[in-house]
Amino acid sequence: MRTDDVLEVMNELVAFVRVAEAGSFSAAARQHGQTPSAVSRQVARLEKVMGVALLQRSTRQLRLTEAGLDVLERGREMVAAAQATVRVAEGHVGVPRGRVRISAPKAFARQVLQQPLLSFLQRCPEVDLHLMVVDRPVDALREGVDLVIRLTDDPPPGMVARALMPVRQLLLASPAYLSGRPPVRTPEDLMAHSCLSLGEQERDNRWRWVRGGDVVEVAVSGRYTVNHSEMRLAAVEAGLGVGCVPDFVARDALAAGRVVQLLPDWVFDNHYQGTAYLLFAASRHTAPKVRALIDHLVAALGPCAQPV
Structure with a gap:
């Protein structure tokens, strides 16, 4: 059986797991708003694709075959993995939650960033912050940092740059x-x-x-x-x-x-002044936790913060 065949019957595999756990086609159908015949057809299709019987049917009960027991064990793992994947994705949409890593120069972090970050933590209780206070240039992608604040007149290419405030x-x-x-x-x-x-x-x-x-x-x-x-x-x-x-x-x-x-x-005229930029990777799907912090800092520090 090819892997592509399995991917084509994922719905049928979920239906089989539901039937095995519920103990009957009718019980599984009631739990998930389907008809018993529809659920039975899904399981039959899975058996056809796999080339093996998964259930022994009788008028009174269903029994799992030896193959059915093995498939149920692996099927449960696949369903759990799919549910976990959905939960991960949900962490990137809707309510901001999770950890955001941000770096900033030392003096700027202490004198400017501290209060906006504290107010953000109060405003978004499901978001955690990891602040890296360093004066060296930070490579956001290589070091796994979501947001970088840098004082410069020349923002690096390949990053979205929001101007927070001029620094002189x-x-x-x-x-x-x-x-x-x-x-x-x-x-x-x-x-x-x-x-x-x-x-x-x-x-x-x-x-x-x-x-x-x-x-x-x-x-x-x-x-x-x-x-x-x-x-x-x-x-x-x-x-x-x-x-x-x-x-x-x-x-x-x-x-x-x-x-x-x-x-x-x-x-x-030296390289320790210019504009304080908020830098982050360009993406059509910026996580809500990151977007929330960007919007908060722009509102707090950058009345004219625009992408460049």
Whole structure:
């Protein structure tokens, strides 16, 4: 018997399992809204395809043949597997449920993402979240991540990208540090100041500034190098020098007057700014759990979030 023949009689196999478990054609028919004759024909067709008798019929009862017992055992497994498959599929439609894996840069996760994720968990009680907080690029497909947040001006091809919010690096200093020191009116003025760099790449101590068509690059130096934006902000607040941090990290310190922004009409041009994009694999059938989180984050963070 060919495998294709089995696939063509799956309905008949289900009918046989129902009859064997119910003990009669009429009982199986009543349970599933069919006539006894229709159920009998399904079982007869299965026997014909298999080339073996599965049931011994009498006026009073049905008895399974030896082949029927074996087929029933395997048939139950197939029916259970089909039911489990349907349940898996149901997890991808309807009510959001299941686990969603999302990755984000450290400072962004702490300063921006934390509250929207907590509110999402309260809103969708059947969804679990696994947040990976990493500053390295994450390969969503290879690492099994559903959603990736990346700060970039150039979203990777092959992924759907939703723009959540612009991210700009701000040049900051504390009022105490600036007191009695030369003013910072142009990028070149930074050469006379202690500047807090990231120290991840050789060019991190060469700061490139853009204003309209003007581009200025200056070599800077300072006493403290740290590749953590929140720690860099703390050093700026402590008066150790001037430093650039993302606007979402600087927000509270600026509002409280602990720091002031320098060169506001210039753009600090480096790869740690751009737009915070929500990246995910293109699919016509995005799971409800993933779609629900996408919609939630876009509503919370991205008033102009559009696919690109």
